[in-house]
Amino acid sequence: MGRIGADVKFRDGGCRLAETPIMAAETLARLGFGGILVRTIDEAFPTLDEGDIEAFGRMTDTLGMFVRMGIGKINPYMTAELPRVRILGEGSYLAGMQRMIRLCGVRGWTEVWTAVGGFKPDLATPFCFDRFRTDVTWPQQLEATSAFIEKLAPTLRAEGVRLNIETHEEITTHELVRLVEDHGSDIVGVCFDPANLPVRGEAVLPGARRVAPFVHLTHLRDIIMARTDAGISRFLMPAGDGQIDWDALLGVFAAREDVDLLVEGVGGTRAEMILQPDDDFWRAAHPDLDADEISELTELADRQAERAAAGIGPDLAALRTNGDVDGEYREFLTRSLAALKLRLHAVTPLAD
Template identity: 50%
Template sequence: MTRIGTDIKFVEGVTHFGEPLETLREVAALGLEGVNVRTLDEIAPTLDRAFLTDFAQLAVELDLYVEMGVGKVNPFMTAELPRVRDLGEGSYLAGMERLLATCAEFGWTETWTAVGGYKPHPGIFFTDRFRTDAAWEDQLVAIERFLHRLAPVLRDTGVRLNLETHEEITTFELLRLIESVGDDVLGVCLDPANLPVRAEVPRDAIARIAPYVRTTQLRDAALWRTPAGLSRFIAPCGEGVMDWPAVLDLLLQHNPGLNLTIEPIGRVRAEMALHTSDPTWRAGHPDLTDAALGELYALAQAYEARAERGDTETIAQLRAPRPDTDLVTFLLACADHLRAVLAQLPATAAVGSSELTEGVPA
């Protein structure tokens, strides 16, 4: 049964909705059917079993699916995740193994991870792909080796790591990692809004990875032509450039029970630039073809035409700050659109029966 839920990020133990147990109650009150907790150590820094048992039991009582995330797998950025090293008493590898074993203990076997993180730096330096202390090719080699070191515990526990289509990596590179390490232990967490950041046409990229997509963080993408090249903004599902009927139909053909988890966003629309005229940027995308780049420009032009007609947001609106409550508005808009699309797909007749409630949680 396909269910719709939300990605949850905890900062100092709380979310937009409150502490962990209250967050589960608020998610259920919205009529959603599950959560993807970004990282296990956010809600349980010491992996406290009593607390995790309460969390898991409440999710069962509320009939919510739970997907859990663990640390990232790029050895060049593990210093950014000291809690994982603490769990391993100085060993990042041991910390990851503890996280994975804990996930297995609670039945959270499809786990999230990524190979990089957003950096608040200008130009091309907002991703680990263009860090200058380690070439991206060297990072990919280190990532592959680290994943091979994790593979034994993944096989022993029955847990799979699902690598996000994050803003620093392409689907071509994800597939090479899966081929090397094994699709029994590696899959894909699809965030379609990130695909254009790496100059990938969403339709083509999703078709490449669809057989391996085990988890999702769904939202749409708006594209706009700029002096630098292109800008990608995050938009609610149905308001950007994605063909959602085609996307969901393809995903559910390969994985009929796939949970459709939404990754909502609040105050900003997270503009990320594609510096298409920068030779360094272009050389950093060896799998990119001129034809694919042309298709992205065409998608941007079509989106701009919609904005000119008043059918979607202009670049000024996309760049404008939003009130905090917009996170829930964004989440509900995505869920409404996904449910409407699912209702039109014969192969997904057995979708969740929950109805979305009006408004925001008290």
């Protein structure tokens, strides 16, 4: 462990760093990053033009950067929200995914990102999370996702590619582990994002230990937990600026040579997401909920309130203040990079 890259999202022909994937890689290299995760290859290269992809690969090789790719979502109940993948498959979402998997396999980009759901910011909590869709239950979504993975399995094994499902805001580590165990760790792994665990009522270190054997990608950012009128909110911070014990967290993965660190940045917002552990409806939707982990999260929120009252930490209003999108995004990346580099020198593997 030790190589540090950054995750970039391409939408409408560009990302917050640059207009093209090559320019984004060059910018990240100038900022000091050693790798890049292109979140969705179909957004970065809308027609999957082999010449453009080959040129990107040559440039990252020249820069000495490692490359990881994302291939979109695997929950059939939300694939209608991603029509571009179906277009790539000439009418078949499955064929579109298989096409991207083969493309990644040929180029040796064998650890790919994916996720099960998404976040709908225009909807009220908890219905903004796909876990709480009202047209289909969450267990039905997991069952359909599992069936879709099974359809992808022959292509994944033939190409030597592994799906790394993110600890996204709609799914728990318990559910991810079951998906890995059901399909085999050769084709299913985990992209570990510590900042999303609290949204599902999970504490960071216990959750990290649950998925650690299956982690091959990471999305790294820090958190601040704060009490609000609606419950407890999670806010994103650059690594080292929040409440995560990074020495302990990195220690979970320190012995793993195959885990690269990737920073996922935000800008102009702290991406507030609400958990409601005191709400019966919310609790019923989390059958694996652990009381000790909920207590740990509430303690973090109480600690934040004390720091804010003492004037040594941001209050709720400050956490909710929107700023400059592009400037804050770059600062988020560079602050996280500096903090991670500092901690990597001192971290030691934790005992099992």
